[in-house]
Amino acid sequence: MSKRLLSGLLAVGALAQVPDPSVGKKIFESQCALCHGQTGTGGRGPSLNRPKLGRAPDDEALWKVISNGIEPEMPGAWQLNPREVYSVAAYVRSLGTMPPEKLPGDSLRGERVFASKGCGGCHVVAGKGDGYGPELTDIGTRRNGVHLRQAILKPATLLPEGFLYVAATTQNGATVRGIRVNEDSFNIQIKDARGQFHSFAKSELKELRRLRDETPMPSFEGSLSAADLDDLVAYLASLKGKS
Amino acid sequence: MRRLAWLLAVTACAQVPYERIVKAENEPANWTTYSGNYSGHRFSPLSEITPANVAGLHVKWAHQFESGRTETSPIVVDGVMYITAPNMASALDARTGRELWKWSRPIPKDYQSIGFGRVNRGPAILDGQLFVATLDCYLVALDIKSGAERWSARVEDYKPGYSMTLAPLAIKGKVLIGVSGGEAGIRGFVDAYDAASGKRSWRFWTVPAPGEPGHETWPAGDSWKTGGGSTWVTGSYDPDLNLVYWGIGNPGPDWNADSRAGDNLYTCSLVALDGDTGALKWHFQFTPHDTHDWDSTHVPVLFEGEVRGVKRKLVAIANRNAFFYVLDRSNGEFIAGRAYSKQTWAKGLDDRGRPMVLPNTEPSAEGTIAYPNLNGATVWFSPSYSPKTGLFYVSVREIGSIYYKREADYKPGTFFAGGGEAGIPNSEKSGAIRALEVATGKMRWEFPLHTASWSGVLSTGGGLVFSGSDEGNFFALDATTGKPLWDFQTGGAVASNPISFAVDGKQCVAIAADRVLYVFGL
Numbered sequence: 119m120s121k122r123l124l125s126g127l128l129a130v131g132a133l134a135q136v137p138d139p140s141v142g143k144k145i146f147e148s149q150c151a152l153c154h155g156q157t158g159t160g161g162r163g164p165s166l167n168r169p170k171l172g173r174a175p176d177d178e179a180l181w182k183v184i185s186n187g188i189e190p191e192m193p194g195a196w197q198l199n200p201r202e203v204y205s206v207a208a209y210v211r212s213l214g215t216m217p218p219e220k221l222p223g224d225s226l227r228g229e230r231v232f233a234s235k236g237c238g239g240c241h242v243v244a245g246k247g248d249g250y251g252p253e254l255t256d257i258g259t260r261r262n263g264v265h266l267r268q269a270i271l272k273p274a275t276l277l278p279e280g281f282l283y284v285a286a287t288t289q290n291g292a293t294v295r296g297i298r299v300n301e302d303s304f305n306i307q308i309k310d311a312r313g314q315f316h317s318f319a320k321s322e323l324k325e326l327r328r329l330r331d332e333t334p335m336p337s338f339e340g341s342l343s344a345a346d347l348d349d350l351v352a353y354l355a356s357l358k359g360k361s
Numbered sequence: 362m363r364r365l366a367w368l369l370a371v372t373a374c375a376q377v378p379y380e381r382i383v384k385a386e387n388e389p390a391n392w393t394t395y396s397g398n399y400s401g402h403r404f405s406p407l408s409e410i411t412p413a414n415v416a417g418l419h420v421k422w423a424h425q426f427e428s429g430r431t432e433t434s435p436i437v438v439d440g441v442m443y444i445t446a447p448n449m450a451s452a453l454d455a456r457t458g459r460e461l462w463k464w465s466r467p468i469p470k471d472y473q474s475i476g477f478g479r480v481n482r483g484p485a486i487l488d489g490q491l492f493v494a495t496l497d498c499y500l501v502a503l504d505i506k507s508g509a510e511r512w513s514a515r516v517e518d519y520k521p522g523y524s525m526t527l528a529p530l531a532i533k534g535k536v537l538i539g540v541s542g543g544e545a546g547i548r549g550f551v552d553a554y555d556a557a558s559g560k561r562s563w564r565f566w567t568v569p570a571p572g573e574p575g576h577e578t579w580p581a582g583d584s585w586k587t588g589g590g591s592t593w594v595t596g597s598y599d600p601d602l603n604l605v606y607w608g609i610g611n612p613g614p615d616w617n618a619d620s621r622a623g624d625n626l627y628t629c630s631l632v633a634l635d636g637d638t639g640a641l642k643w644h645f646q647f648t649p650h651d652t653h654d655w656d657s658t659h660v661p662v663l664f665e666g667e668v669r670g671v672k673r674k675l676v677a678i679a680n681r682n683a684f685f686y687v688l689d690r691s692n693g694e695f696i697a698g699r700a701y702s703k704q705t706w707a708k709g710l711d712d713r714g715r716p717m718v719l720p721n722t723e724p725s726a727e728g729t730i731a732y733p734n735l736n737g738a739t740v741w742f743s744p745s746y747s748p749k750t751g752l753f754y755v756s757v758r759e760i761g762s763i764y765y766k767r768e769a770d771y772k773p774g775t776f777f778a779g780g781g782e783a784g785i786p787n788s789e790k791s792g793a794i795r796a797l798e799v800a801t802g803k804m805r806w807e808f809p810l811h812t813a814s815w816s817g818v819l820s821t822g823g824g825l826v827f828s829g830s831d832e833g834n835f836f837a838l839d840a841t842t843g844k845p846l847w848d849f850q851t852g853g854a855v856a857s858n859p860i861s862f863a864v865d866g867k868q869c870v871a872i873a874a875d876r877v878l879y880v881f882g883l
Contacts, residue, residue: 148767151781152476152544152735156728156765191430193473302832303811304848321845 137201142209145202149195150210158213167213170256170359180207221263221352223345228353231346240335243357250297250313251335252278256359266354270347273335283332284308286318287325294318297334377438377486377505379533383600389822390863392437395483395528396743397860400663401597401606403745405861408822409868410883415825415837415847417883421869422458424878430856431873434483434528434743434817436491437862442871443491443505444878445481445528450493450503455864458880462508464493464501472497475522475776476544482595482741482858483528485536487556492536494525500538500554512559516540521773522547528595532605532636535562539592543610543656546587546777551596551607551632553639563639567592567609567627575626575644584621587771589613590628594658594741599674602691603636606663606676610656614769615735616724617652617779624649629657631678633693643693648682648716652723653706653764654735654778655681661690662746662753666800668696677799679744679755681737684710685802699802701795702738702757706731724764724780734762735782742817743858745826750840752796752805754826758813760790794818794828796843806843817858819870827870829855835872835879851879 147156158166173188174180184203187194198206232238238247241254257266269276282298286308296310306326308316311334320326342350377393385391385398389406396403410418426446436443442455451463468479474496485492490511491503497519502511516538517523522545530537535553543549549567554560567590569575579585591610598605612621612628629648632641647657662677666687676690683704687697695714707716722731736758744755762782769779792813796805816829825846826838835855836848853875861870869882 144767147765147781148769148778149776151765151783152776152778156763156781156783187473189428189479191478193475301811302834302850303809303830304834304836304845305850 137204137208139205139209139212141202142205142207145198145206146209150206153192158210166210169214171210171214177207177211180210184210221348221355223348223350223352225349225352225356228349228351228356231342231350232353235338235342235350248313250309250311252281254354254357256357258355258357261354263351263355266351267347270342270350271339272337273333274331274337277331277333281333283329283334285325285327285329286316286323287327288318289322289324291324295334376489378488379531382487382531390866391439392435392860392862393486394436395434395485395530395595396597396660399532399598399600401660401743401746402662402748403660403743403817403858403860404747404820404822406822407861407863407868408824409863410821410825410870411823412825412839412846414883418837418847418849418870418881419883420849421880421882423880424453424458426873426876426878429853429876430478430480431876431878432480432482432526432857433873433878434858435860435871435878436484436486437860438486438505440864441505442862443484443486445484445493447479447481448495448497449481450484450491450508452505452508455862455869455880464503464508464510466495466499466501469497469519472519472524473774474524475542475774476778477524477526477541480526482526485529485531487531487536490556492529492531492556494527494529494538496524496526498523498525498540500525500529500536500559502536502556502559514554514559514561516552521545525593527593530595530598530605531556532598533600535636537596537605537607539594539596539607541591541593543589543591543593543613543654544615544776544778545774546589546613546771547591548586548588549590549592549610551592551605551634551639553636565632565634565639565641567632569626578624578626580620580622582620587613587777588621588625588628589615591656592658593656594660597661597663597676598636599663599690602674604642604690605634605636606661606690607632607634608656608658608661608678610658611651611654614777614779615652615654616764616781617766617769618650618723620769621650625651629655629682631657631661631676631688631693633690645686645688645693645695645714647678647680647684647686647714653682653731655737656740657681658741659739660743662744662799663690664746664748664799675800677746677753679739679753679797681733681740682706682716683733683738684716685753685797686714687800687802688714697801701755701797701802701804703732703759703761704738705761724766726766728763728765728783730761730763730785732761733758734760735764736760740815742815742856745818745820746799747820747840749822749824750796750820751799752820752840753799753802754794754796754818754820754840756814756816756818756828757793757795757807759792760813761785761788794826794838794843796826796840808838808843808845815854815856816872819859819861821861823868827859827872829857829859829872829874831855833874835859835874835881849879849881851875851877853877
């Protein structure tokens, strides 16, 4: 789509066109899902079931991405009329929203629970804490209360996608346990609990165990009161990203 | 200075007549056609680099492209390397990587790639000209000494969705190309152009019109006009039989076949075409009535073998549909076939090589799980065949998919696919380099990859197999055992085909990784 046409589209469309997410859904499934997955879970292209899209921070940016594409990988959908572009955008935004959830706890008290239980020893929130475990700065935009509660009580049952705890044993018998930071066909990089990086050629390891259902995060089942748990969940759910 | 003088001397008189390409094995220092030879082997007879010394391989030079995901497979002739990017070509000093000339052509603002990335997979060379296929569907001939544009031929209108990403194939006096656009409702073709004038010599339509043989495999109506059958991967050529072998893409719309009952010839087929006329000599359809986007666009690998004690001219294909096939390349007779990767859509192949399709494997409104996914068990990147080991090396992708069927309304220049796919949650995805016995497809060894790769494979006379990974590794395996011997982190995903050549008598191996082309040597 030419820039001239797009700016015309935006000017006219913003006033006159009402997006219809159901129209957008239909177009998305037939024209976008090839790369982004039928429900925006990603594939050849990135996942879109997120509240914040890096290349489309606001609606206007999203319209432009849909219309013009992103060179060289994503084709522009210049064949869509303005209403269709807005409809696809509305549907894409709907993929990243979760129904508002009422949580019983108090997030301010939950922040104190987070600190007293030492969570910041492994999780970064808004630039504070250590980064051994996943960063939680915007966890409230990605996970609901049910999920957060289970992750606290039974962390091994809800490991994040791509998360892997490994144990690498060298030829001299020393074992390094930690989170896989990166891996390719020949090498693996591991971060241990002290935050130290280790790099190994796989061919030089005596053993590389993938601890698929394990996590260094302890279960807090039994060590948190019901009220503390509610508060901690409320706090995590309130983390919506950097302000 | 002496080297420069030598370089200038050879470039001044370098001509690449057809006979040099036919006898490519006589000059292993050069890489004169997309696959290294007309037989589609991507095999270099060079043997300086071996399993014993490959650990000493290091970067000799690198060349940075202006944009990423470079899929080019270079041509190297007499100390000059020719490379391409979308609507761009250049000549480099093969010793240092320094540019000798550059040519480009603007990509029209309204051009769109429907269903694929903006890439180019390499040039072709013949006599004194380099041939480049452009995204906006022009075939361009450049003077190899200056990069001057000698002629350009408009192959088709890009606006309805035709495009070109492939390396052309130059045969005797002709340049052959194929088109992309299988997700845009094109009607595909293979074209040949006169190398001297740029005038079209012949066109083979991959979807027969009413009255032509094969049209009976399409229903009455107009579905054949938007029936797909793209031709986006470079074919192979048998100079003795004067037959061109070209793989044909998926039928359109991809995942909704309601409008195209029948086998949909010649989609998902291999066709053998007369090099002079483009007349169809034979065809073999791998996936009749495809509903999974399993283009049969692969480099056909030509080899000689014995079948029940009789020497035959054969062709091997590792198909996107997860089956490996051996055919008689003089007549298309099915010789052997077997699955070489995980597949869940067919019980197997019958005596004539036709798949015995399992029920409930077609895309559906609610989604149907099938292996392989739409990118197939392997796809456009090249396999390799080593006459020394008798093994066919292929980069395999073992990923399944949930296939969805949706409505498909044809509008020129728009996505016309009738559905899509989604990943299977929590499913294992893997990749590997596999070595198959060329006559049977039986697996001899495999080297597992961390994830499925988009890199082609090169085998060499030194007994090595080179390939790349999505994590940026470029690596060498022992061609006989698959043992990993060397690897290098390129810093970008490898989605291209390796080649080998020699400069100053020293063997080099080249691979493009994202936006950098690396040349390695001892």
